[in-house]
Amino acid sequence: MSTIATLCNGNKTRGSSFDLSSFYTEQGAYAFSKKTPVNSTAHQNIPIAKEKVDNVWQTLLSQSLNPVKRLIYTHIPFCATHCAFCGFFQNAVKKNDTQKYTDYLMKELAQNVDSTLVQSTPIHAIYFGGGTPTALSAKQLKQIISFYKNHFPLAPDCEITIEGRILNFDEEKIEACLEAGANRFSIGIQTFDTKIRRSMGRYASKEQAITFIEKIAHYNSAAVVCDLMFGLPGQTMDSWQTDLEIVQNLPLDGIDLYAINILPNTKLAENIASQKIVAPTPEEIYNYYIVGQQALYNVGWVQLSNNHWARTTRERNLYNLLIKQGADFLAYGSGAGGRLDNYSFMLARSLEHYYAVLDEQRKPFMMLMHNQQPSWSHQLQGQAETGLIHLPHFLEQPSLLQPLINNWYQSKLITDDSFHLRMTPSGRFWGRNIYMALDNILKQIIV
Ligand code: SF4
Structure with missing residues (x-):
């Protein structure tokens, strides 16, 4: 059991204890039980009425x-x-x-x-x-x-x-x-x-x-x-x-x-x-x-x-x-999805709906949501995507994750056991899972 206590970049944190071993992996094709889908997120979107x-x-x-x-x-x-x-x-x-x-x-x-x-x-x-x-x-x-x-x-x-x-x-x-x-x-x-x-x-x-x-x-x-x-x-x-x-x-x-x-x-x-x-x-x-x-x-x-x-x-x-990396994106066209600040949205998929709302001089939303993914999570996602995660950027005491780092190194997901997680070819295959695992860990310690 490891206790994780502090996060960098001015985020408030709480001390928490949880079992890092639930994020441990094996080597190779079965490192994780299955591949995390590309658009999955550990942060909920809340629809606006x-x-x-x-x-x-x-x-x-x-x-x-x-x-x-x-x-x-x-x-x-x-x-x-x-x-x-x-x-x-x-x-x-x-x-x-x-x-x-x-x-x-x-x-x-x-x-x-x-x-x-x-x-x-x-x-x-x-x-x-x-x-x-x-x-x-x-x-x-x-x-x-x-x-x-x-x-x-x-x-x-x-x-x-x-x-x-x-x-x-x-x-x-x-x-x-x-x-x-x-x-x-x-x-x-x-x-x-x-x-x-x-x-x-x-x-x-x-x-x-x-x-x-x-x-x-x-x-x-x-x-x-x-x-x-x-x-x-x-x-x-x-x-x-x-x-x-x-x-x-x-x-x-x-x-x-x-x-x-x-x-x-x-x-x-x-x-x-x-x-x-x-x-x-x-x-x-x-x-x-x-x-x-x-x-x-x-x-x-x-x-x-x-x-x-x-x-x-x-x-x-x-x-x-x-x-x-969390850039804002405007979106246009039937079925398009966008994200602005703390909001994400989808535009009408049906052409009839799309045309009818535009005739009323309004933006043809299908739904608008509060996007709850914090900026540190976007940064983590961006780093995971490029194959190098700097844990000290997110944690004041990255050593708290050392047991997990050791396991991922033994599983050949990362090239060494330092706090800068440089992914191996296998790690890059599992990049989305690595991001989601760290996201879940960090999410539990931010107030
Ligand atoms: S069905 Fe249309 S959107 Fe889907 S892969 Fe084929 S061309 Fe692309």
Whole structure:
């Protein structure tokens, strides 16, 4: 039993006793019983009553808020097909009018653009996600990006990322994005294996995927990154290694490697439940990650976060890093989520609701919540994401955690037994669990 008593940075603490051994781990694929999901948190969000939402929003609009880094998320809720693994599909593009959506999105962008909230702090990164942003036309993409450039206080080095799929992402759209100021493209690849791609609802072949990356990189005007997924049905260690070899030979600036997440209500979950396919074991998932990490390390890629690597100086991965460090982010578009100061929010997912509320000149909230995650927790999360946690930053007496540090060192999650927890490859696989374990420990000692 260890007693933990004091925390740094002016936070008040209480002495408390609890058993650190509940956070002890084993070595390897089973260090923790299961991987903590990316968006999990040890801090509750408390919904604001519906009748108070507009007032709280008006108060926020009139304030400049704390001077933390500021980002913008923009959601484009249309997809050409519904991928088997995905829980984010909202609307089929062919059944919807993207011009109508663009008009309403522009209305939302213009609604409070002159407020103190929006104009008081530079924006460091904008991310267009979805859905599929490239489901919009070239003209629509250009119109939205240009509005940000012309009316929002963008930092001179603002990262502007457009997420896209190969399907329907033609030269006209690439050029429209570049002309308007986009400087980063994130392409959803998942795997280059044609058979697996098609079984997941991705219809471009391996050759088409390779040609597309070469084409978009050839503009040499923006960072080009893609993602690869491991644990896909039909994937083997051989096909994974082939994917890793392909990316090494492509002119990419960065890459994400992430494990498949079997989300409820997806075709993938259905197929696993009906035993048409078999879910990957934790050991397989762990091995894919370690092999991927080693392959990129061997050829000099730099690991920027637990799931992201850069090969060139053009790639910064700013949006994703800052969001995990607790940056504020404005959000626009049906289904978008944002965070401002101690509040987080979701915007209406139904297009009808989104349009109707905008017609009333109001922000189309689905919910607004008090976000109870304290700033030290964001800092801890940010450090865990970059693979190095400085315990003295959080605890006046980090030695109180020595038994846990010793255990994690023996489990090969960290490289030594100092108070600066430098994660090993295995530790980075379990990075989210390490953050959550420390978050739970620190949470118990802050008054
Ligand atoms: S993975 Fe992307 S393109 Fe596929 S359904 Fe999900 S959001 Fe749409």
